[in-house]
Amino acid sequence: MKRVLETKVEDNFMIRFKYYKSNKPKPSLEEVIKIQNDTIEVNNISNIIENDPRTKLLGLKDFTNWKTYTFKKHPGLFLILNPFTSLGQRFWIRKCLEEYPKKPNKTNIDIERNIEDWWSELCKGEQWDRKLQKKLRWTTLGYHHNWDTKVYSEENRDVFPLELAELCDVVAQYLGYVNFNAEAAIVNYYHMGSTLSAHTDHSEVNLEAPLFSFSFGQSAIFLIGGHEKSYEPSAILLNSGDILVMSKEARLCYHAVPKILPALNQPWNNHEESKIITCDDVKTKYINIKKIVTEMNRNVDNEWTCFGSYVQESRINVNVRQVLMENRKTLDD
Ligand SMILES: O=C(O)CCC(=O)C(=O)O
Numbered sequence: 172m173k174r175v176l177e178t179k180v181e182d183n184f185m186i187r188f189k190y191y192k193s194n195k196p197k198p199s200l201e202e203v204i205k206i207q208n209d210t211i212e213v214n215n216i217s218n219i220i221e222n223d224p225r226t227k228l229l230g231l232k233d234f235t236n237w238k239t240y241t242f243k244k245h246p247g248l249f250l251i252l253n254p255f256t257s258l259g260q261r262f263w264i265r266k267c268l269e270e271y272p273k274k275p276n277k278t279n280i281d282i283e284r285n286i287e288d289w290w291s292e293l294c295k296g297e298q299w300d301r302k303l304q305k306k307l308r309w310t311t312l313g314y315h316h317n318w319d320t321k322v323y324s325e326e327n328r329d330v331f332p333l334e335l336a337e338l339c340d341v342v343a344q345y346l347g348y349v350n351f352n353a354e355a356a357i358v359n360y361y362h363m364g365s366t367l368s369a370h371t372d373h374s375e376v377n378l379e380a381p382l383f384s385f386s387f388g389q390s391a392i393f394l395i396g397g398h399e400k401s402y403e404p405s406a407i408l409l410n411s412g413d414i415l416v417m418s419k420e421a422r423l424c425y426h427a428v429p430k431i432l433p434a435l436n437q438p439w440n441n442h443e444e445s446k447i448i449t450c451d452d453v454k455t456k457y458i459n460i461k462k463i464v465t466e467m468n469r470n471v472d473n474e475w476t477c478f479g480s481y482v483q484e485s486r487i488n489v490n491v492r493q494v495l496m497e498n499r500k501t502l503d504d
Contacts (some may be wrong), residue, residue, distance in 0.1 A: 239346075365428075
């Protein structure tokens with residue numbers, strides 16, 4: 172009897188992932204999406220004429236300065252090219268390092284040891300603890316993502332950071348999503364060799380709501396394909412400050428990060444376009460103005476140095492989702 176040899180045909184997503192991940196040979200960036208050829212610029216997307224008063228407070232430029240693109244091959248996917256001021260980028264980088272990994276939020280380090288405050292622990296001794304620095308790979312906020320069951324629960328939920336919810340609300344309103352509620356986030360921390368393998372984000376009860384992804388620090392090749400891994404993915408270069416929004420058809424597509432690349436620019440250091448803000452600049456009923464204004468401005472001085480060193484060799488991605496259906500307060504509603 173003849174033996175039939177079964178060879179597993181590799182999926183197209185995996186082939187591209189391995190291509191971009193490789194160090195030897197290094198991948199060519201020729202086929203990475205070119206904004207001028209493969210995307211369409213969309214201005215005044217939801218007919219918003221007026222700027223949102225919260226932009227300044229959240230470290231964003233006015234809407235008139237935002238450059239937004241959709242992708243010919245990926246309906247529902249939006250890229251907003253860095254709408255942050257440099258002080259804005261510093262504010263968010265600092266939040267991701269100093270505040271979000273603090274308890275009660277969860278981090279990957281919890282599995283091996285209990286650390287209340289990762290950033291303070293890192294800076295505690297005479298010497299910066301590089302091993303601990305590299306250990307942090309993710310932290311979860313709001314409804315904590317359960318990596319084993321992939322199921323959210325009320326027992327595994329903490330308060331979602333107000334300023335991050337506001338940031339998402341501003342971007343959602345700008346794109347015409349007027350009812351978006353930020354309820355869960357994963358903050359991913361990448362070092363130069365880190366990757367994130369192909370996956371879809373499908374744990375949320377509400378899969379109609381868009382997913383907001385903010386990148387800071389070093390750059391990345393982001394792959395996005397279709398609803399199956401056989402679909403050939405596109406490669407997109409994500410730089411510091413870029414916001415990628417996965418909505419509609421793109422919401423459940425396979426995506427991955429095969430490579431972190433050195434940033435060509437450091438927009439978090441470009442202070443020419445960033446002014447110190449004052450409380451008078453911002454009139455809004457939404458958040459505690461004084462606290463944010465102080466936090467935004469303090470990053471011009473030497474308090475910033477350690478955060479600057481971190482992003483010099485790492486990338487941070489904040490990935491925000493709505494979990495619940497509209498007008499629901501809990502999973503049990
Ligand atoms: O780092 C990124 O750009 C993507 C992160 C991501 O896909 C995720 O957290 O599910």
